[in-house]
Amino acid sequence: MFADHNLPIIFAGLMALSVIVYAILDGYDLGVGILLPLENDQQADQMIASIGPFWDANETWLVLAVGLLLIAFPTAHSAILKSLYIPTAIMLIGLILRGVAFDFRAKVAQVNKHRWNQVFKLGSFIASLSQGYMLGSFVMGFESSVAANLFSVLSALGVTCAYALIGSTWLILKTTDSLQLRAIKWAKLTGIISFVGILAVCIVNPLINSFVFDRWTSAPLVYFVAFIPFVCFTLLTIGYLVLNRLPLENDTACWLPFLITVVVYIFCFCGLAFSFYPYVVPGELTIWQAASAPESLRFILYGALVVIPCILAYTVFSYRIFWGKVEELRYH
DSSP, X not given: XXXXXXXXXXXXXXXXXXXXXXXXXXXXXXXXXXHOOSSOHHHXXXXXXXXXXXHHHHTHHHHHHHHHXXXXXXXXXXXXXXXXXXXXXXXHHHHXXXXXXXXXXXXXXXXXXXXXXXXXXXXXXXXXXXXXXHHHHHHTTXXXXXXXHHHHHHHHHHHHHHHHHHHHHHHHHHOXXXXXXXXXXXXXXXXXHHHHHXXXXXXXXXHHOHHHHHHHHSTTHHHHHHHHXXXXXXXXXXXXXXXXXXXXXXXXXXXXXXXXXXXXXXXXXXXXXXXXXXXXXXXXXXXXXXXXXXXXXXXXXXXXXXXXXXXXXXXXXHHHHTXXXXXXXXXX
């Protein structure tokens, strides 16, 4: 049913799907954590309530992506984790801090809730910065030079800002009144910074990677590559103009900034995937070189074709059930 040559492509596609869905879904709740105000407990409660039904399940996509990497591309998994062991451990610490703080802030005395808000915010920053650093290391081919580390730090800041952008647009969608107005201001600022960040990556990436430079400058591929930043810059500009008009009567179009940000995420991810395909470890291993045996991939694929639709189904179901504006935070 599936040719041996196509199996690594299928698994690369499934892994790419898991990564982009994770970046969008866990991205906005990490962004909400990054933006969590420490001086206003009422707004903090509203923001926590906006992600409460979703944040834990969103991380399922990260587990799925890492699991697919391990079972489908074990050689690449070993090479990547060997290079990213420390930032991965730091990311897990950040995610653990978020989980602990989310539960403890509901159980401690009111006077101590502020402390756990701080921990939740800190965990969100740690997880976001770690993921951005890992992305930068991947782009640099896991080099350990000073320039590579500086680029990874820049990437860490850029990803954190991008998460704050999608988090602020999520709050525009889910909240009202003063918090929504505050989220609009956050979205304007982070949108401008993200605009600059995307431009910087588009300039730096081909300069530091000869493979990317050749791919970006070879016709007819160059036209496709040029289309991606053009769309991103156009959408971010439109998004900024929309933000200047919000909120509208009856909260019309409150969903539009979030949708625009999601589309920008998808185009940026497509640009990244296009730049490095077919390498799963830049400059070292292609998806065919790193793939498991065809028999193993075929066996695993049947399970994936059952599990992934189930995850998609309960994800859609949960968002359908908890659709609408956030209500007062309640714990059961």
